Amino acid sequence: MLILGIESSCDETAAAVVENGATVRSNVIYSQIATHKKFGGVVPELASREHLEKIEGVVDEALKTAGVTYADIDGIAVTQGPGLVGSLLVGINFAKGAAFATGKPIVGVNHIEGHVYSVAFEFPPPEYPALALVVSGGHTNLFLIPEPEKYKLVARTRDDAAGEAFDKVSKLIGLGYPGGPVIDRLAKLGNKRAIIFPLAEIKEKNGSGLSLDFSFSGLKTAVLRYVRENHIEPVIDPEHPSEQILDLCASFQNAVVRALVRSLRKAAQKYQPKTILLAGGVACNSELRAAVKQLAGELKIPAFIPSPTYTTDNAAMIAAAGYPKLLRGECASWEMSADVSLRLPNVDVEAATPKKKARYKL
Numbered sequence: 001m002l003i004l005g006i007e008s009s010c011d012e013t014a015a016a017v018v019e020n021g022a023t024v025r026s027n028v029i030y031s032q033i034a035t036h037k038k039f040g041g042v043v044p045e046l047a048s049r050e051h052l053e054k055i056e057g058v059v060d061e062a063l064k065t066a067g068v069t070y071a072d073i074d075g076i077a078v079t080q081g082p083g084l085v086g087s088l089l090v091g092i093n094f095a096k097g098a099a100f101a102t103g104k105p106i107v108g109v110n111h112i113e114g115h116v117y118s119v120a121f122e123f124p125p126p127e128y129p130a131l132a133l134v135v136s137g138g139h140t141n142l143f144l145i146p147e148p149e150k151y152k153l154v155a156r157t158r159d160d161a162a163g164e165a166f167d168k169v170s171k172l173i174g175l176g177y178p179g180g181p182v183i184d185r186l187a188k189l190g191n192k193r194a195i196i197f198p199l200a201e202i203k204e205k206n207g208s209g210l211s212l213d214f215s216f217s218g219l220k221t222a223v224l225r226y227v228r229e230n231h232i233e234p235v236i237d238p239e240h241p242s243e244q245i246l247d248l249c250a251s252f253q254n255a256v257v258r259a260l261v262r263s264l265r266k267a268a269q270k271y272q273p274k275t276i277l278l279a280g281g282v283a284c285n286s287e288l289r290a291a292v293k294q295l296a297g298e299l300k301i302p303a304f305i306p307s308p309t310y311t312t313d314n315a316a317m318i319a320a321a322g323y324p325k326l327l328r329g330e331c332a333s334w335e336m337s338a339d340v341s342l343r344l345p346n347v348d349v350e351a352a353t354p355k356k357k358a359r360y361k362l
Ligand code: KG4
Pocket: 010, 135, 136, 137, 138, 139, 162, 163, 164, 166, 167, 178, 179, 180, 181, 184, 280, 281, 282, 283, 284, 285, 286, 311, 312, 313
């Protein structure tokens, strides 16, 4: 089954052709970073305008690279949400137009579920239950996946997403947008023990102990305070940052990684997954990749960590997530529209802990 995937939820216009949910025939990504860089973050109005300009060419290129035409495609999968409304609408309306003109079925895909499927191309099918850490610029979620397409949110950020923290700290110290890649590069040159940023302790809402949830806004404030108190000047030339900046990058990144891995470890001990999945733009981070690999090694659980092309926003993951739905014969109605806060249905998997038998409430 050949699926055309389309993704436009944020600042990447992307299209891909994927065979049977696992073989990438093409994966075209047009990044708008150059447009948004000078504003220090994504400007929604500019993003939707640029999607509109690029989408047709990007889809054409995906079909051409795969050596197919619309006639060979069995279905279209498009990101329905969450994301920026104007950006999502460009992808959805283009996909609907293509589906209408060609008579092919179309399904809407949750962007976060797409990220989970980014492991579909370079690894065997995961064994379940799986534990997936999805860390990006907009989301930081830890899911227990008792079986394909069933998700139990076991931890989420209470404030900023991990990628957002990288982007905000980067802006604060003059390293620009996006922050993740540059902080990752500079952190390798600094001392991660130079500044010990404490990790947030988050209480369960019902007061029953510590939660697995994340919080990064306190860390961002701690970095701001450190910068002010130590009179650290913003970077002028990112090729020659001061030692203080290098240490700050290394220590900040280490605090983010420690927080992510602390919850992942606790959740893995609680739910005893058979596979650990790492996805989303922040999964490009070299320290996080190494830390998750090390944890997985200690716990003797395989970790699936995709290549950076698949962890950042792309349409191959959307096509892969759409595959089981199209295979079942699902087809969205023409009323399908963008849903900026689309959630994954949360299954009740109290029972997915090893001792009990799974019971799902859908
Ligand atoms: O998944 P993604 O492409 O888009 C969203 O769905 O948000 O993730 C983009 C985020 C940005 O915040 C960016 O700074 C972060 O991923 N990122 C990284 C790295 N590469 C990208 N964060 C840390 N280390 C990296 N190497």
